[in-house]
Amino acid sequence: MISVDQALEQLFSLVSPIGAETVPLTQAVGRVLAADAIASRDQPPFAASAMDGYAVPGNEVAVGAEFDVIGEAAAGHGFSRACGPGQAIRIFTGAPVPQGATRVVIQEDVDRSGDRITLTDRLSGGDNIRPSGADFCAGDKLSAPRLLRPSDIALLASMNIAEVSVARRPDVALISTGDELVMPGENPGPDQIIASNTFGLKALLDGIGARARILPIAGDSRPLLEAAFDLAKDANLIVTIGGASVGDHDLVGDVAEDLGMQRAFYKIAMRPGKPLMAGRMGDAVMVGLPGNPVSAMVCGHVFLAPVIRAMLGLGLHPSSRLSARLAADLPENGPREHYMRAFVQDGEIRAETRQDSSLLTVLADANALLVRPVGDGPRSAGESVEYLPI
Amino acid sequence: MISVDQALEQLFSLVSPIGAETVPLTQAVGRVLAADAIASRDQPPFAASAMDGYAVPGNEVAVGAEFDVIGEAAAGHGFSRACGPGQAIRIFTGAPVPQGATRVVIQEDVDRSGDRITLTDRLSGGDNIRPSGADFCAGDKLSAPRLLRPSDIALLASMNIAEVSVARRPDVALISTGDELVMPGENPGPDQIIASNTFGLKALLDGIGARARILPIAGDSRPLLEAAFDLAKDANLIVTIGGASVGDHDLVGDVAEDLGMQRAFYKIAMRPGKPLMAGRMGDAVMVGLPGNPVSAMVCGHVFLAPVIRAMLGLGLHPSSRLSARLAADLPENGPREHYMRAFVQDGEIRAETRQDSSLLTVLADANALLVRPVGDGPRSAGESVEYLPI
Numbered sequence: 001m002i003s004v005d006q007a008l009e010q011l012f013s014l015v016s017p018i019g020a021e022t023v024p025l026t027q028a029v030g031r032v033l034a035a036d037a038i039a040s041r042d043q044p045p046f047a048a049s050a051m052d053g054y055a056v057p058g059n060e061v062a063v064g065a066e067f068d069v070i071g072e073a074a075a076g077h078g079f080s081r082a083c084g085p086g087q088a089i090r091i092f093t094g095a096p097v098p099q100g101a102t103r104v105v106i107q108e109d110v111d112r113s114g115d116r117i118t119l120t121d122r123l124s125g126g127d128n129i130r131p132s133g134a135d136f137c138a139g140d141k142l143s144a145p146r147l148l149r150p151s152d153i154a155l156l157a158s159m160n161i162a163e164v165s166v167a168r169r170p171d172v173a174l175i176s177t178g179d180e181l182v183m184p185g186e187n188p189g190p191d192q193i194i195a196s197n198t199f200g201l202k203a204l205l206d207g208i209g210a211r212a213r214i215l216p217i218a219g220d221s222r223p224l225l226e227a228a229f230d231l232a233k234d235a236n237l238i239v240t241i242g243g244a245s246v247g248d249h250d251l252v253g254d255v256a257e258d259l260g261m262q263r264a265f266y267k268i269a270m271r272p273g274k275p276l277m278a279g280r281m282g283d284a285v286m287v288g289l290p291g292n293p294v295s296a297m298v299c300g301h302v303f304l305a306p307v308i309r310a311m312l313g314l315g316l317h318p319s320s321r322l323s324a325r326l327a328a329d330l331p332e333n334g335p336r337e338h339y340m341r342a343f344v345q346d347g348e349i350r351a352e353t354r355q356d357s358s359l360l361t362v363l364a365d366a367n368a369l370l371v372r373p374v375g376d377g378p379r380s381a382g383e384s385v386e387y388l389p390i
Numbered sequence: 391m392i393s394v395d396q397a398l399e400q401l402f403s404l405v406s407p408i409g410a411e412t413v414p415l416t417q418a419v420g421r422v423l424a425a426d427a428i429a430s431r432d433q434p435p436f437a438a439s440a441m442d443g444y445a446v447p448g449n450e451v452a453v454g455a456e457f458d459v460i461g462e463a464a465a466g467h468g469f470s471r472a473c474g475p476g477q478a479i480r481i482f483t484g485a486p487v488p489q490g491a492t493r494v495v496i497q498e499d500v501d502r503s504g505d506r507i508t509l510t511d512r513l514s515g516g517d518n519i520r521p522s523g524a525d526f527c528a529g530d531k532l533s534a535p536r537l538l539r540p541s542d543i544a545l546l547a548s549m550n551i552a553e554v555s556v557a558r559r560p561d562v563a564l565i566s567t568g569d570e571l572v573m574p575g576e577n578p579g580p581d582q583i584i585a586s587n588t589f590g591l592k593a594l595l596d597g598i599g600a601r602a603r604i605l606p607i608a609g610d611s612r613p614l615l616e617a618a619f620d621l622a623k624d625a626n627l628i629v630t631i632g633g634a635s636v637g638d639h640d641l642v643g644d645v646a647e648d649l650g651m652q653r654a655f656y657k658i659a660m661r662p663g664k665p666l667m668a669g670r671m672g673d674a675v676m677v678g679l680p681g682n683p684v685s686a687m688v689c690g691h692v693f694l695a696p697v698i699r700a701m702l703g704l705g706l707h708p709s710s711r712l713s714a715r716l717a718a719d720l721p722e723n724g725p726r727e728h729y730m731r732a733f734v735q736d737g738e739i740r741a742e743t744r745q746d747s748s749l750l751t752v753l754a755d756a757n758a759l760l761v762r763p764v765g766d767g768p769r770s771a772g773e774s775v776e777y778l779p780i
Contacts, residue, residue, distance in 0.1 A: 025574055025589055026589065026592060026593075026604065028593075029593035029596065029597060030597070041578075043583065043750075044583060044748070045578070045580070045582075045583065046580070046581070048748075050746075050748070074569070074570075074610075075568050075569065075570035075581075075610075076568060076569030076570030076571070076579075076581050076582055076609075076610070077569060077570075077581060078580070078581040093681070093682075094568070094570055094583075094681065095570075095581075096580075096581050130746070130748050134746070134748065134749065135748060135749050135750055135751050136750075136751050140751075142754070148593075149593075149754075149780070150590050150591075150593035150594035150597065150687070150690075150780075151590060151687055151750065151753040151754045151756070151780065152754050153589050153590050153592075153593040154586045154587065154589055154590025154591075154593075154683055154687060154750055154753070154754075155586070155590075155750040155751060155753070155754040156574075156589075157574045157584055157585065157586035157588075157589035157590070158583070158584050158586035158683065158750050159584070160574055160575065160576075160578070160584045161574060161575075162573075162574040162575030163575070178465050178466060178484070179464070179465060179466030179467060180465035180466030180467075180484055180485075181466070183552075184415055184546075184547045184550055184551060184552040185550065185551075185552030185553070186550075188431075188435070188550070189466075190435070190436070190468070190486075191436070191465075191466055191467060191468040191485075191486050192435075192466055193433065193434060193435065193484075193548070194547055194548050194549070194550045195547065196544045196545070196547035196548035197544065198547075199415055199416065199543050199544055199546075199547035200540050200541060200543050200544025200545075200547070201540075201544075202416060202543075203416075203418075203419035203538075203539075203540035203543040203544075204540035206419070207419060207420070207540065214416065219466075220464075220465075220466070291483070291484065292483075293544055293548065297540070297541060297544060300540075323737065347713065356440075356520070356524070358434070358438075358440070358520050358524065358525060359524065359525050360433075360525055360526075360541065360544055360545040360548050361525050361526050361530075361545060363541040363544070363545070364532070364539075364541045364542050364544075364545045366541070390539070390540075390541065
């Protein structure tokens with residue numbers, strides 16, 4: 001058996017980058033920036049007033065000082081002339097500060113009578129001016145690769161970038177295998193169950209930037225499997241679920257090999273989801289997951305998500321872990337890394353009582369996979385442990 | 391001035407539910423379940439083998455015991471007859487366990503010769519049978535409301551639910567106002583800047599389940615604002631950005647009132663983003679945000695996100711906070727709740743040095759809003775503080 005980290009290294013060695021595409025800024029959130037985005041102008045592009053008030057020569061500001069109001073500067077409509085000694089410009093937030101003015105006195109600190117203002121004795125400090133380029137300057141960049149969040153989108157807009165180069169969404173083909181499966185909404189026979197893994201994995205992988213498609217279920221026959229692989233052949237990642245163990249009825253690996261897959265089969269020291277098949281099939285990475293629903297989803301978090309992020313250009317890293325305090329004691333762990341279904345709240349994590357890998361209700365109630373390292377000793381309530389948020 | 395919590399209460403009082411729609415399961419992740427989803431059958435629907443091996447009468451299992459293999463049960467293809475005394479059925483993972491068999495001996499624990507098996511002395515424990523209904527029973531339900539995650543989608547599939555009733559996505563109309571603004575990709579005049587708030591807010595609100603649309607910029611004139619509100623009139627939430635303070639050039643509130651808005655104007659004891667306008671306009675909730683980019687985004691997290699979640703049926707709650715240890719001392723806070731741009735890593739949070747509300751670069755570098763309560767005293771490195779993840 002190999003470790004989870006070793007298996008992930010093997011998977012990463014199969015990944016190649018998948019290229020970029022240009023999308024409008026409104027579609028860029030959640031995508032990965034593929035080329036540096038560069039500002040073409042300063043922001044603000046001019047010294048701008050941070051308040052509503054009066055722009056004046058700063059050296060003349062004193063309690064009781066008087067100024068003639070000679071014009072107005074509004075956002076979008078600057079005052080075209082300069083502000084001379086003894087003069088003030090009525091100014092609003094966001095407006096360009098006129099030449100000659102070096103301070104904005106807020107309107108609350110001014111008494112106005114006609115076109116004359118007098119500074120009151122409440123005079124507050126600060127020049128209330130945002131210098132040109134305070135946020136960014138022409139040539140400043142947002143560097144790729146970067147997973148774009150809402151605040152990045154606001155920043156890119158402010159840099160006057162209307163469309164951005166982002167990594168293409170990896171095309172993932174999901175194939176569930178087995179005569180026992182029917183699609184949701186169908187009428188299962190007495191020996192049959194409903195295919196659920198492909199639906200859960202699509203939701204998971206789409207959410208981290210892939211474009212996953214659910215292919216028709218491949219029954220346990222060579223022609224059905226071949227037909228499924230044929231439908232998958234343009235994908236960047238082909239995922240089969242089920243048929244990846246050593247039973248007599250496991251055809252998936254054989255058929256994939258006949259179709260040219262360089263096959264590797266790993267028994268991974270992990271629970272749940274021990275067996276994993278992997279290889280390259282043409283231009284695609286092919287991964288075979290175990291068929292138990294919880295195993296398939298856990299492998300999705302532990303193996304497929306890092307593969308997708310690698311394809312997106314985000315580097316070769318395992319899924320990020322957080323830490324929390326154990327709510328209750330845990331016995332020692334065995335020789336396999338254990339991803340226990342668990343619930344985290346207020347920094348405290350509690351493993352679910354039932355850990356059988358067939359229980360989707362338990363997985364749905366969980367919000368974390370508590371990671372027990374290989375050979376980890378018994379742990380006491382209050383100790384810090386690592387988990388994957390799910 | 392009112393508190394952030396009081397302002398949120400006022401906003402919640404304006405919200406009404408917005409109804410449900412039915413979507414295919416593949417489109418349900420990230421949506422909010424609007425009606426309980428009910429299983430129509432047990433899962434597993436039969437006692438199922440958890441391993442590859444031999445199904446036998448459990449009371450006959452002993453080291454050296456022998457059985458006649460009289461048939462086979464595979465996933466999707468049960469064995470139609472019963473297993474009698476001294477008999478075994480070759481069985482694979484997921485197959486129905488035949489009548490009369492009460493234990494599956496794993497294949498590694500068996501020597502097979504022709505149609506006869508002998509149990510070896512390695513005999514491991516457990517019956518390796520998943521009882522019918524172990525995961526869920528007919529009538530069990532996934533209760534609404536519930537934000538659907540990938541594992542919920544897998545569970546719903548497994549319950550044979552092909553389409554689900556989910557809350558409609560609230561339609562949000564985003565209107566930025568001001569003569570100083572142009573859209574990204576346009577050619578700004580010397581006094582102009584690029585509209586960024588609507589882009590950042592759309593990314594934020596779409597990500598939590600809304601469907602936000604960016605309306606044309608409304609310049610500072612009555613007809614332009616009226617035209618913008620006209621385009622927004624079918625929305626569930628109308629958000630204006632800018633023009634919500636007390637300057638001479640703030641027309642938004644006046645125009646909205648003329649169009650029938652019951653106007654409330656709050657000065658909220660918060661930084662950044664003090665002013666907020668709110669009311670109902672026809673069937674829509676109308677919120678006016680301040681125009682500074684960081685203020686608008688912070689108000690998006692603090693006010694708009696909870697409003698969207700309320701519309702989705704997720705209850706009337708402020709955005710969830712987490713806690714982390716301070717990386718460095720902080721001075722005492724003033725009379726306003728302060729949402730400081732900050733960066734959290736490994737449980738430690740550090741406030742950014744520059745907190746001016748015009749700096750989108752600082753916001754984009756941050757991943758948290760560190761919350762300083764009103765009148766909070768000085769805090770030391772290592773103390774626990776609350777933050778909103780962003």
